[in-house]
Amino acid sequence: xxxxxxxxxxxxxxxxxxxxxxxxxxxxxxxxxxxxxxxxxxxxxxxxxxxxxxxxxxxxxxxxxxxxxxxxxxxxxxxxxxxxxxxxxxxxxxxxxxxxxxxxxxxxxxxxxxxxxxxxxxxxxxxxxxxxxxxxxxxxxxxxxxxxxxxxxxxxxxxxxxxxxxxxxxxxxxxxxxxxxxxxxxxxxxxxxxxxxxxxxxxxxxxxxxxxxx
Amino acid sequence: xxxxxxxxxxxxxxxxxxxxxxxxxxxxxxxxxxxxxxxxxxxxxxxxxxxxxxxxxxxxxxxxxxxxxxxxxxxxxxxxxxxxxxxxxxxxxxxxxxxxxxxxxxxxxxxxxxxxxxxxxxxxxxxxxxxxxxxxxxxxxxxxxxxxxxxxxxxxxxxxxxxxxxxxxxxxxxxxxxxxxxxxxxxxxxxxxxxxxxxxxxxxxxxxxxxxxx
Numbered sequence: 001x002x003x004x005x006x007x008x009x010x011x012x013x014x015x016x017x018x019x020x021x022x023x024x025x026x027x028x029x030x031x032x033x034x035x036x037x038x039x040x041x042x043x044x045x046x047x048x049x050x051x052x053x054x055x056x057x058x059x060x061x062x063x064x065x066x067x068x069x070x071x072x073x074x075x076x077x078x079x080x081x082x083x084x085x086x087x088x089x090x091x092x093x094x095x096x097x098x099x100x101x102x103x104x105x106x107x108x109x110x111x112x113x114x115x116x117x118x119x120x121x122x123x124x125x126x127x128x129x130x131x132x133x134x135x136x137x138x139x140x141x142x143x144x145x146x147x148x149x150x151x152x153x154x155x156x157x158x159x160x161x162x163x164x165x166x167x168x169x170x171x172x173x174x175x176x177x178x179x180x181x182x183x184x185x186x187x188x189x190x191x192x193x194x195x196x197x198x199x200x201x202x203x204x205x206x207x208x209x210x211x212x213x214x
Numbered sequence: 215x216x217x218x219x220x221x222x223x224x225x226x227x228x229x230x231x232x233x234x235x236x237x238x239x240x241x242x243x244x245x246x247x248x249x250x251x252x253x254x255x256x257x258x259x260x261x262x263x264x265x266x267x268x269x270x271x272x273x274x275x276x277x278x279x280x281x282x283x284x285x286x287x288x289x290x291x292x293x294x295x296x297x298x299x300x301x302x303x304x305x306x307x308x309x310x311x312x313x314x315x316x317x318x319x320x321x322x323x324x325x326x327x328x329x330x331x332x333x334x335x336x337x338x339x340x341x342x343x344x345x346x347x348x349x350x351x352x353x354x355x356x357x358x359x360x361x362x363x364x365x366x367x368x369x370x371x372x373x374x375x376x377x378x379x380x381x382x383x384x385x386x387x388x389x390x391x392x393x394x395x396x397x398x399x400x401x402x403x404x405x406x407x408x409x410x411x412x413x414x415x416x417x418x419x420x421x422x423x424x425x426x427x428x
Contacts, residue, residue, distance in 0.1 A: 104323050108405070110313070149427040152409070180412040188409030191322070195366070195402030198394040203428055212413060213363040214422035 004029055004059025006052055006074050008036055011091055011135045012065035018139035020047045022171055029055025029078060056082035061089065061167070068094040068113050069106065072120060084123040087160045090114050091130045091138070093193050102197040105190065114154060114186030125160035128186040129153045129168065132196065134206035139172045141209070147175040149209040154185040178212065218243055218273025220266055220288050222250055225305055225349045226279035232353035234261045236385055243269025243292060270296035275303065275381070282308040282327050283320065286334060298337040301374045304328050305344045305352070307407050316411040319404065328368060328400030339374035342400040343367045343382065346410065348420035353386045361389040363423040368399040392426065
């Protein structure tokens with residue numbers, strides 16, 4: 001399958017590397033592809049680097065792995081016509097580092113970054129997920145408690161969510177995924193970041209997740 | 215031990231009932247004690263009802279189980295002189311129901327209700343905890359997965375947190391408690407409410423909690 005990944009940071013590298021390892025045709029989209037000429041070799045597999053618009057045009061399914069603060073600008077550069085009708089798996093969190101550490105959120109409570117993206121691109125099928133765990137867990141949940149912990153999905157399109165759940169399960173090995181509801185429920189997972197950040201501090205590692213016990 | 219519980223809603227009833235059952239001398243403080251004349255008999259045990267100021271004066275340890283929106287007003291009625299030097303276990307969440315369901319938060323992101331209370335009463339030892347679980351779980355975590363799930367504490371005073379952790383363990387049976395840090399970390403547990411509310415909707419029950427898996 002042709003996959004476009006926006007963002008060349010640790011999340012983009014991790015997603016692109018894993019998806020390519022599975023044999024898919026991956027293009028990472030970044031603002032300045034020239035800077036990353038020797039980059040595909042580093043993460044291995046069949047990964048090309050292109051502009052955001054090229055990666056968007058390439059992908060049948062798209063991942064938003066850009067920094068939250070730059071996501072809307074990156075999507076604008078990807079161009080709406082290249083996004084429309086596609087599933088966009090939104091991993092970004094609206095972290096604001098301008099006030100120091102730990103970061104605050106630049107949108108929260110009555111809105112979310114997931115909603116802003118869906119609102120800006122009404123013909124894109126935005127599915128918010130993976131934003132509650134550190135990069136290495138996203139693609140390898142089994143490394144922790146045999147995968148006995150939870151991931152969440154939020155989105156307006158039921159078929160798109162079902163496809164994403166299938167992909168998270170079959171590609172990455174997620175065993176437990178809870179559908180929280182429409183894209184407004186992205187407020188829940190984005191506002192989980194403040195406790196995630198404090199747990200990171202308290203536990204001394206980002207390699208943790210939560211299991212919903214009922 | 216003499217315990218004061220502010221608030222006569224389901225959280226106040228649950229805490230007061232359990233603590234009294236353990237043999238402690240409990241006074242519930244409420245704005246209008248006359249309305250609750252026959253109330254102690256309902257929840258059983260050695261529970262008296264008084265004004266907020268009477269309950270504050272009575273308790274060696276205090277619980278804030280008022281609605282978040284009324285907490286600062288309730289504490290003002292309890293009177294600072296009755297609160298100073300004591301541990302105040304703050305269970306309240308800053309839920310704003312004025313915009314419909316699910317509620318938003320009236321303070322979040324760069325501040326929290328726990329911090330507002332600590333800031334308003336600098337001589338009170340505010341420990342934020344229990345606000346991440348439904349009332350019946352607060353006093354009986356063992357009913358779920360033998361108690362194999364987590365509670366969090368936030369507060370500036372290490373000794374006060376240690377006392378509260380001891381109390382949560384020995385009185386209520388909590389087995390796993392994570393100290394998130396100072397009272398600013400209350401932002402984390404209060405901002406967890408939006409995902410808690412969506413999980414409540416998705417799971418169809420409030421009788422759940424999270425286990426931190428690492």
